[in-house]
Amino acid sequence: MRVDEQWQAVEARDARFDGAFVYAVRSTGIYCRPSCPSRRPRRPHVTFFALPEAAERAGFRSCLRCRPRAVRVRDPRAERVQKVCRFVAEHLEEPLTLQRLSREAGLAPHHLQRTFKRVMGISPRAYADALRMGAFRSGVRKGAAVIDAAFQAGFGSTSRLYERAPAQLGMTPAAFRKGGRGLALRYTIVDSPLGRLLVAATDRGVSLVSLGDADAPLERALREEYPAAEVARDDAALAERVRHIVKHLEGREPHLDLPVDVRATAFQWRVWEELRLIPRGETRSYAEVARAIGSPRAVRAVARACATNPVALVVPCHRVVPAAGGTGGYRWGTERKAALLDRESVSARAGRGR
Numbered sequence: 001m002r003v004d005e006q007w008q009a010v011e012a013r014d015a016r017f018d019g020a021f022v023y024a025v026r027s028t029g030i031y032c033r034p035s036c037p038s039r040r041p042r043r044p045h046v047t048f049f050a051l052p053e054a055a056e057r058a059g060f061r062s063c064l065r066c067r068p069r070a071v072r073v074r075d076p077r078a079e080r081v082q083k084v085c086r087f088v089a090e091h092l093e094e095p096l097t098l099q100r101l102s103r104e105a106g107l108a109p110h111h112l113q114r115t116f117k118r119v120m121g122i123s124p125r126a127y128a129d130a131l132r133m134g135a136f137r138s139g140v141r142k143g144a145a146v147i148d149a150a151f152q153a154g155f156g157s158t159s160r161l162y163e164r165a166p167a168q169l170g171m172t173p174a175a176f177r178k179g180g181r182g183l184a185l186r187y188t189i190v191d192s193p194l195g196r197l198l199v200a201a202t203d204r205g206v207s208l209v210s211l212g213d214a215d216a217p218l219e220r221a222l223r224e225e226y227p228a229a230e231v232a233r234d235d236a237a238l239a240e241r242v243r244h245i246v247k248h249l250e251g252r253e254p255h256l257d258l259p260v261d262v263r264a265t266a267f268q269w270r271v272w273e274e275l276r277l278i279p280r281g282e283t284r285s286y287a288e289v290a291r292a293i294g295s296p297r298a299v300r301a302v303a304r305a306c307a308t309n310p311v312a313l314v315v316p317c318h319r320v321v322p323a324a325g326g327t328g329g330y331r332w333g334t335e336r337k338a339a340l341l342d343r344e345s346v347s348a349r350a351g352r353g354r
Helices: 003-011 052-057 076-090 098-105 109-120 124-141 146-152 158-169 173-177 215-225 239-249 266-275 286-292 299-307 334-353
Strands: 022-025 030-032 046-049 184-192 195-201 206-212 230-233
Touching (some): 003 046, 022 052, 030 052, 046 052, 052 076, 052 109, 076 109, 076 124, 098 109, 098 124, 109 124, 184 206, 184 215, 184 239, 195 215, 206 215, 266 299, 286 299
Antiparallel strands (some): 022 030, 022 046, 184 195, 195 206
């Protein structure tokens, strides 16, 4: 089903498509069935998923009004993937081999692997790891010790937890147990050609770059992203990094190469590293990025990695556009994305003419 058809179904609140897909709204963090009676979102804020589980893996919460999880999935392939997802969730404390999951799904192992990645964007093993890490997060937030939360989440040993923690938590399990306490973040907000620009960083690198119209929402979003960190405004300490970003926006610094310090999965890192290779003045489609990182079927997962990029401009997710044309969505507004692309195109042409 094409994206434009999915959007038409959402606009019409067409119940015939309930179970065919769910849609998620980036501005609210909630996903719904197509017939949801809630106020229609703006198209740039919407993304689509084949399954509720895929939306939840991307960080969205189920709508309490339309309860999309209560609808039976229509696509037989997606239904089998959903069955595997639920089996994984119920057996995290057990060994979950591809052979065992394929028996549960009634598919050959290679067929399950291919189908699961097409629907969910990741492999069954990566999905199980993500659920375990989510269960670990929940456990420590409720007060459990690291070792207890690790075993309750299904990690066979704490060494397995520590292997995965830097990519999925952005910190050690012990630091996460403290809610990120001890992480020192400094930030500043300045004027830029695209509105107010917030830059936050640790000693290791830039952790957040946000664009907006007013300071208060930008500061609130920063504190929500890092609720237990020591957050302090320090204009002087970040002056040099901000100067590079503003010069980049003004077209006076074509290559922006700042160190970053962000929480990310291994897949997100692969996507973001590829985005930093896209030259100023050029764009790539989501499919082209997926092929470039060696995962040609992970187009939706690439789109999600772009949407969740916390360091705008430093990782230029605005340079990824739909293959069908147009600018596509952007966390900081489609108008800003169009302006960015126009600025970079003009700057690149001017640079080639000199």
